[in-house]
Amino acid sequence: MTRSEELYRKAGELIPGGVNSPVRAFRSVGMDPRFIKRARGSRIWDVDENEYIDLIGSWGPMIMGHGNMDVLEAVQKAIWDGLSFGAATEKEGEIAELITSSIPSVEMIRMVNSGTEAVMSAIRLARGFTGRDKIIKFQGCYHGHSDSMLVKAGSGAMTQGTPDSAGVPVGVSQDTLTAQYNNLNSLEQLFEANKDNIAAVIVEPVAANMGVVLPEQGFLSGIKALCEKHGALLIFDEVITGFRLAFGGAQEYFGIEADIVTYGKIIGGGMPVGAYGGRKDIMKKVAPLGPVYQAGTLSGNPIAMAAGLAQLKYLRENDWFYGALKDKGDSFFKEVDDILNGKGIAHTLNHISSLGSIFFTDKAVRNYEDAKTSDTDMFASFFRHMLDHGVLMAPSQFEAIFLSGSHGEEELKAVLKAVNSFKQQ
Numbered sequence: 001m002t003r004s005e006e007l008y009r010k011a012g013e014l015i016p017g018g019v020n021s022p023v024r025a026f027r028s029v030g031m032d033p034r035f036i037k038r039a040r041g042s043r044i045w046d047v048d049e050n051e052y053i054d055l056i057g058s059w060g061p062m063i064m065g066h067g068n069m070d071v072l073e074a075v076q077k078a079i080w081d082g083l084s085f086g087a088a089t090e091k092e093g094e095i096a097e098l099i100t101s102s103i104p105s106v107e108m109i110r111m112v113n114s115g116t117e118a119v120m121s122a123i124r125l126a127r128g129f130t131g132r133d134k135i136i137k138f139q140g141c142y143h144g145h146s147d148s149m150l151v152k153a154g155s156g157a158m159t160q161g162t163p164d165s166a167g168v169p170v171g172v173s174q175d176t177l178t179a180q181y182n183n184l185n186s187l188e189q190l191f192e193a194n195k196d197n198i199a200a201v202i203v204e205p206v207a208a209n210m211g212v213v214l215p216e217q218g219f220l221s222g223i224k225a226l227c228e229k230h231g232a233l234l235i236f237d238e239v240i241t242g243f244r245l246a247f248g249g250a251q252e253y254f255g256i257e258a259d260i261v262t263y264g265k266i267i268g269g270g271m272p273v274g275a276y277g278g279r280k281d282i283m284k285k286v287a288p289l290g291p292v293y294q295a296g297t298l299s300g301n302p303i304a305m306a307a308g309l310a311q312l313k314y315l316r317e318n319d320w321f322y323g324a325l326k327d328k329g330d331s332f333f334k335e336v337d338d339i340l341n342g343k344g345i346a347h348t349l350n351h352i353s354s355l356g357s358i359f360f361t362d363k364a365v366r367n368y369e370d371a372k373t374s375d376t377d378m379f380a381s382f383f384r385h386m387l388d389h390g391v392l393m394a395p396s397q398f399e400a401i402f403l404s405g406s407h408g409e410e411e412l413k414a415v416l417k418a419v420n421s422f423k424q425q
């Protein structure tokens, strides 16, 4: 028995599924999870000392690779002053200034501890600000696991939300309506059917939780126009895209500003951090200034702020970073696409900059329905092949490949070589 198997067996007795987040369980690829011991740069090692090229990057945060010296040193320096005070600190002001001075739509920001918390708070704020209850999200977009966001569409776009998870009250899910990604008509219909009741539309400006699905030309600006027409707020969930597509995230990349923006993942440099921010008149509704309550014992934690600040400072100061990452992503994903084309394997490769997904389907993937046509058995065999050849991908067809600044030519060549030796079963 390997050490991973041993640890998994033990954990399975004590932790549901042996994991603290279901995506780590490898269930959809028919395997037991590998337990990780350490990581450096773009490489990661499991407890049996197997080495992999890491294409997960902790699901997004590690955009500079693992063990970045700036981040490690900042954390190491911070711990000696104390791990948590439950009181205001200088670093919270610093990170707020760094973000608000670089991202025009974010005039004020509040730090929380996860992307889930950021979205949950942003939704409450949108409702508090508009005095309306209903929220529109898009099918296949993930916004964390708070009750009102665990809803996808029923059969038609006009159906009321039904919960995705046991334990979500139907009453809560009824205020979450779902439209189809890249389909402005479906959004417009919901607005028409719920006049003066929509508090906000929330969207992943690049969907990355049904695999990577890009917004088509005019989709994001169309959402914004409909929100303005109907007096609803536009929430960009930039938990993945923030500080990844550009320092200013999808807002900067596509040149579109949202009313409220949520962050997570990269913002914490690998520590548990989330944030939501936006226009001043909206953010001023948050307690203690306003009536929308939101709090956190560990929010703005000094160690988490030190890590996040170090990572964000590096990303903002090195303005070549995002261009280089985009070039790397563009050429890497094109080569993957070429290799699979050469093999005659039916697939669709969606990518933007350092994010990409290989869908094993011959359909173009523009929304959740399309994504679901993928051959998940084929993905599972591809995943296992890559793992056997030293490449760790997210263990699901419906997740992204994340490249980082530390994926060098050597690592990417090794990944391409592994793709090249894949044989369709």
Ligand SMILES: *Cc1c(COP(=O)(O)O)cnc(C)c1O
Residues within 6 Å of the ligand: 113, 114, 115, 116, 117, 119, 142, 143, 144, 145, 204, 209, 237, 238, 239, 240, 264, 265, 274
């Ligand atoms: C990961 C993610 C979340 C949830 O963040 P957590 O830190 O896991 O709670 C929310 N929205 C998007 C777009 C995400 O990718």
